[in-house]
Amino acid sequence: RPGTVLRSDRTMVRFDDVTRRFGDTTAVDRLDLDIREGEFFALLGPSGCGKTTLLRMLAGFERPDAGRILLAGEDIAAVPPWRRPVNMMFQSYALFPHLTVAGNIAFGLKQDRLPKAEIAARIAEMLRLVRLEGLGGRKPHQLSGGQRQRVALARALAKHPKVLLLDEPLAALDKKLREETQFELMALQERLATTFVVVTHDQEEAMTMADRIGVMNHGRLAQVGTPSEIYEQPRSRWVAGFIGDVNFIEGTVAAADAGGVTITDPGGRRFRAAGPTTAGIGDRVTLAVRPEKLVVATGTAASATAEPAPDNTVTGKVGDIAYLGDMSLYKVRLDDGTLLKASVTNARRRTEQGIDWDDMVRLSFPPDAAVVLTE
Numbered sequence: 001r002p003g004t005v006l007r008s009d010r011t012m013v014r015f016d017d018v019t020r021r022f023g024d025t026t027a028v029d030r031l032d033l034d035i036r037e038g039e040f041f042a043l044l045g046p047s048g049c050g051k052t053t054l055l056r057m058l059a060g061f062e063r064p065d066a067g068r069i070l071l072a073g074e075d076i077a078a079v080p081p082w083r084r085p086v087n088m089m090f091q092s093y094a095l096f097p098h099l100t101v102a103g104n105i106a107f108g109l110k111q112d113r114l115p116k117a118e119i120a121a122r123i124a125e126m127l128r129l130v131r132l133e134g135l136g137g138r139k140p141h142q143l144s145g146g147q148r149q150r151v152a153l154a155r156a157l158a159k160h161p162k163v164l165l166l167d168e169p170l171a172a173l174d175k176k177l178r179e180e181t182q183f184e185l186m187a188l189q190e191r192l193a194t195t196f197v198v199v200t201h202d203q204e205e206a207m208t209m210a211d212r213i214g215v216m217n218h219g220r221l222a223q224v225g226t227p228s229e230i231y232e233q234p235r236s237r238w239v240a241g242f243i244g245d246v247n248f249i250e251g252t253v254a255a256a257d258a259g260g261v262t263i264t265d266p267g268g269r270r271f272r273a274a275g276p277t278t279a280g281i282g283d284r285v286t287l288a289v290r291p292e293k294l295v296v297a298t299g300t301a302a303s304a305t306a307e308p309a310p311d312n313t314v315t316g317k318v319g320d321i322a323y324l325g326d327m328s329l330y331k332v333r334l335d336d337g338t339l340l341k342a343s344v345t346n347a348r349r350r351t352e353q354g355i356d357w358d359d360m361v362r363l364s365f366p367p368d369a370a371v372v373l374t375e
């Protein structure tokens with residue numbers, strides 16, 4: 001995140017060749033991952049990809065079949081869940097309904113037999129931290145959904161864990177509250193500098209909150225990187241398609257040099273992609289281009305003249321325009337049937353007025369807007 005404290009380079013959590021099977025299902029498959037101290041790390045992936053299993057192994061609720069998990073450099077295989085410096089934040093409906101807010105926060109501390117004065121001090125600290133001062137005497141049903149969520153958070157943080165695990169922490173909240181809470185969680189994590197590991201299937205949530213994201217698929221990590229690395233430099237078609245909207249252009253490499261590649265698609269169109277790639281002449285590759293990188297222009301000049309279109313330019317007919325408030329999404333059908341999506345911010349669109357359904361438009365993109373994918 002821009003403008004925030006420097007993260008440590010020290011590894012807090014290390015998954016070393018970890019596998020976990022359930023019968024015939026390999027939930028986690030020979031996975032390696034380092035999570036740094038003080039990092040806000042998100043595990044993102046579709047349902048069933050193994051992210052919860054990974055989290056539960058770290059918490060100690062589940063054992064790996066193979067591999068090791070290290071916490072601050074130590075193998076934690078033999079450490080039972082309650083002795084690990086790791087706490088899991090559960091959904092707010094897992095609060096004890098008969099206990100007060102303070103009672104909920106104190107629960108784990110009492111189990112650990114902390115002195116009474118210490119417990120009182122922690123309760124006060126936690127209520128302040130989650131901005132619920134004065135509400136320690138209430139029962140969960142006397143709180144709003146957002147407040148209950150903050151109690152759940154306070155309860156999980158009360159033992160001062162080295163790592164806080166959050167499994168779909170905001171899933172129960174409505175959209176607006178979810179967005180507010182995302183920013184609260186980020187601010188809190190910033191202040192505490194505790195390592196947070198959040199599991200989510202919501203890519204926007206992961207992109208918003210996390211310093212780095214591990215994108216999981218079929219028990220493996222498809223890519224690990226900052227939100228912008230994953231969005232701007234996806235490593236595979238699968239990652240590019242899972243995170244955000246994308247256009248794929250398939251073709252064969254016709255020329256390759258240090259500056260990038262030129263590909264020809266089945267319709268004979270040429271596209272240039274800048275940037276490093278391992279692809280060589282003759283290879284079949286896919287270019288990934290985000291809809292906002294396509295420039296939409298009116299006019300049929302390119303198709304009306306006999307001249308070949310310049311590289312990275314196609315013409316097509318506007319099949320659909322979706323108005324999305326901040327932007328509009330154009331679906332443009334090329335003459336070979338290919339559908340490309342181009343998004344234009346509406347602030348910009350005002351200057352491009354006049355584009356309507358069934359209009360012929362020209363789409364183009366700069367070479368550095370395309371990512372060359374070989375898998």
Ligand code: ATP
Nearest residue numbers: 022025027045046047048049050051052053054201
């Ligand atoms: P979701 O987002 O739906 O929670 P997930 O990515 O967290 O999914 P996991 O819950 O880790 O995925 O499950 C990974 C795979 O392991 C799934 O195929 C699941 O059915 C299987 N699995 C998980 N726990 C068990 C279990 N206790 N017994 C049998 N199979 C399990």
